[in-house]
Amino acid sequence: MKGLRARVLLPIVLSIAGGVLLFNLIAFAFGQAPAAALRLAFEGTWGTPYGLGQVLFKATPLLFTGLAFEIALRAGLFNIGAEGQLALASLVGALVASRLPASLPMPIALPIALASAAAVGALVAFVPAILRARRGVHEIITAIMVNRIVDAVLPWTFSTVLGSASLRTADIAPGAALPRLDRVAPSLAGSAASFAFPLAVVTVFVGMALLERTRPGREIRWVGLRPEACRAEGIDVERRLLLAMLLSGAIAALAVSSTALGYKGYYELGLGAGAGWSGIAVAMLGRGKAIGIVLAAIFLGTLEQAGLVVNARVPKEAMDVLEATLIVLVAVASRVASRRVPVAKDEPESPNDKPVSTPASEEARS
Amino acid sequence: MSSILSLGMLAESLRIAVPYTCAAIGGVWAERAGVIQIGLEGILLTGAFTAVAVTHATQSPTLGLVAAIGAGVLLSLGHGQLTERARIHAVISGIALNLLALAATRMGLRALYDSASNSPGIEAFRFGPTGATGGAMLLRVLLDPVFFCALAAVAATPFLLRNTRFGLRVRAAGENPVAAASVGISVTRVRLSALVVSGAICALGGAHLAYDQQRFESGMSAGRGFIALAAVVVSGWRAGRAALACLAFGVLEALQIVLQDDARKTAIGDLIQTLPYVATLLVLALAPRRAGSPEGLGKHATE
Numbered sequence: 001m002k003g004l005r006a007r008v009l010l011p012i013v014l015s016i017a018g019g020v021l022l023f024n025l026i027a028f029a030f031g032q033a034p035a036a037a038l039r040l041a042f043e044g045t046w047g048t049p050y051g052l053g054q055v056l057f058k059a060t061p062l063l064f065t066g067l068a069f070e071i072a073l074r075a076g077l078f079n080i081g082a083e084g085q086l087a088l089a090s091l092v093g094a095l096v097a098s099r100l101p102a103s104l105p106m107p108i109a110l111p112i113a114l115a116s117a118a119a120v121g122a123l124v125a126f127v128p129a130i131l132r133a134r135r136g137v138h139e140i141i142t143a144i145m146v147n148r149i150v151d152a153v154l155p156w157t158f159s160t161v162l163g164s165a166s167l168r169t170a171d172i173a174p175g176a177a178l179p180r181l182d183r184v185a186p187s188l189a190g191s192a193a194s195f196a197f198p199l200a201v202v203t204v205f206v207g208m209a210l211l212e213r214t215r216p217g218r219e220i221r222w223v224g225l226r227p228e229a230c231r232a233e234g235i236d237v238e239r240r241l242l243l244a245m246l247l248s249g250a251i252a253a254l255a256v257s258s259t260a261l262g263y264k265g266y267y268e269l270g271l272g273a274g275a276g277w278s279g280i281a282v283a284m285l286g287r288g289k290a291i292g293i294v295l296a297a298i299f300l301g302t303l304e305q306a307g308l309v310v311n312a313r314v315p316k317e318a319m320d321v322l323e324a325t326l327i328v329l330v331a332v333a334s335r336v337a338s339r340r341v342p343v344a345k346d347e348p349e350s351p352n353d354k355p356v357s358t359p360a361s362e363e364a365r366s
Numbered sequence: 367m368s369s370i371l372s373l374g375m376l377a378e379s380l381r382i383a384v385p386y387t388c389a390a391i392g393g394v395w396a397e398r399a400g401v402i403q404i405g406l407e408g409i410l411l412t413g414a415f416t417a418v419a420v421t422h423a424t425q426s427p428t429l430g431l432v433a434a435i436g437a438g439v440l441l442s443l444g445h446g447q448l449t450e451r452a453r454i455h456a457v458i459s460g461i462a463l464n465l466l467a468l469a470a471t472r473m474g475l476r477a478l479y480d481s482a483s484n485s486p487g488i489e490a491f492r493f494g495p496t497g498a499t500g501g502a503m504l505l506r507v508l509l510d511p512v513f514f515c516a517l518a519a520v521a522a523t524p525f526l527l528r529n530t531r532f533g534l535r536v537r538a539a540g541e542n543p544v545a546a547a548s549v550g551i552s553v554t555r556v557r558l559s560a561l562v563v564s565g566a567i568c569a570l571g572g573a574h575l576a577y578d579q580q581r582f583e584s585g586m587s588a589g590r591g592f593i594a595l596a597a598v599v600v601s602g603w604r605a606g607r608a609a610l611a612c613l614a615f616g617v618l619e620a621l622q623i624v625l626q627d628d629a630r631k632t633a634i635g636d637l638i639q640t641l642p643y644v645a646t647l648l649v650l651a652l653a654p655r656r657a658g659s660p661e662g663l664g665k666h667a668t669e
């Protein structure tokens with residue numbers, strides 16, 4: 001237990017301390033008193049119920065994209081295509097939701113909207129997935145290409161399907177909308193947090209439990225750890241890779257629940273952009289635990305909201321700089337910690353034949 | 367049709383191919399040394415920003431170019447420190463590098479020019495005749511010092527890798543780091559040196575990108591680093607072929623510009639933009655499986 005604490009918690013605490021220090025430096029460079037900027041950032045996030053609601057709102061898509069990156073990572077895949085998967089899925093999800101009859105009750109309308117988004121997310125993820133599984137092409141390159149294609153297809157869809165002047169979809173059917181959280185917690189009034197947040201938290205816990213406890217989940221993790229051994233055992237490695245990537249895309253797509261369905265009530269270009277990238281940081285900070293992913297998403301949601309609060313004095317991009325730095329800091333710190341505190345390994349290192357089949361899930365975090 | 371087969375088209379293709387090629391050659395240097403480098407995108411972007419910022423401040427594109435190369439080397443070395451000394455996963459380091467470059471250049475835009483999208487215009491290198499004829503365009507492209515540097519990098523890389531002591535060590539570190547270490551080569555040092563070369567050449571591409579637009583725009587690398595990486599994979603990690611692949615992308619993109627002029631205001635315009643990416647996917651899907659990949663890519667000499 002002590003070893004676990006040193007291995008898991010210490011790197012995170014040290015990294016966040018480093019992040020705070022970096023923020024102070026940036027604030028100072030922009031001519032702000034660091035303490036004042038920090039106080040402002042705190043007051044705008046955890047200082048008021050509204051700020052807290054906004055934090056939860058910002059954290060919600062990151063819960064989905066963080067889980068999405070984690071699941072692919074466990075199979076040894078880097079799904080850096082969540083950005084495109086989420087964008088196209090949001091458009092289609094919102095389009096479907098806007099065409100549903102207004103009288104359709106929520107238990108039917110909401111699942112339809114979410115399922116159509118998830119299907120599109122999986123479909124977008126299918127391109128890098130199949131190329132990786134069948135042709136051995138690294139998913140990073142192909143996922144970026146797909147992202148760029150989606151970037152071009154979205155405006156095309158808007159101009160052809162929705163009419164050239166249209167910049168947003170029609171309003172979604174009331175049944176497909178997720179109610180705001182202030183319905184049950186009046187003090188959050190005004191904030192954009194919706195029931196997508198509890199939905200996201202449940203998704204993270206269920207998703208991680210499925211990964212740990214079910215046979216397909218276990219096989220996905222085995223494939224990430226020892227692809228050669230799995231192949232020797234007769235596990236269809238390619239199918240597990242495909243499954244992990246499709247799941248990842250579908251889960252990333254569910255982030256539409258917090259943007260189009262839970263907040264705007266329609267989809268417009270750029271809504272939810274950036275969540276795919278931040279999901280990587282969430283997964284790295286989350287250390288492969290459901291509770292870790294939840295806390296990491298709330299932390300990064302805090303950063304995002306804080307960035308908006310201080311934007312007039314310190315550019316909000318400072319928070320993105322912080323996020324990128326945190327990814328590196330956590331990776332380095334936990335690498336150092338895992339060297340200091342040896343982990344009990346039940347198997348020797350596998351001979352890695354090619355970089356794409358190294359036990360990435362282990363190595364990426366170690 | 368005449369606009370497709372012309373000197374102007376050739377000039378466009380060459381001009382567009384330069385950033386791709388520089389990034390690809392940078393990728394060849396890093397990956398032949400055994401370091402997975404998906405951070406080329408970030409180095410392109412940083413190179414572009416640094417070139418513009420320094421040129422804007424000093425009115426000297428030469429200084430801007432030097433500064434861009436310096437920034438690229440620093441980032442590349444940082445990646446090397448993280449992957450080779452701290453031993454974090456190279457893909458994670460590369461992702462972080464790209465995110466950092468995107469955020470930091472945006473922050474730089476806000477800090478220096480109080481703009482969220484682009485820098486003010488700069489005076490970049492201007493050699494050769496003015497005028498809009500194809501010949502004049504071609505001359506301007508060919509006489510650009512950055513183009514010349516890029517050409518030199520393409521020509522020198524295969525020679526250096528094949529015939530020099532340093533190149534041999536780079537390849538040894540990339541093919542079999544354990545064996546290289548066992549004959550007394552410091553794999554880490556060789557890899558870091560290769561990354562210096564890689565970062566410098568890649569940043570050159572960033573500077574070209576910015577000088578071409580005569581300003582910096584947020585996120586202006588627009589996936590070029592990744593397309594370059596695809597070119598490296600398709601070429602089997604060989605510099606000459608990677609450069610040819612990049613030239614093919616250049617032709618494709620120039621074609622897309624010409625076609626888009628024709629298809630202006632029609633819905634097809636948006637879809638034509640996907641051409642280079644669809645082509646990349648197709649080539650990757652049809653190319654032979656990872657032929658020519660350095661055996662020691664992503665592996666270390668010691669545990």
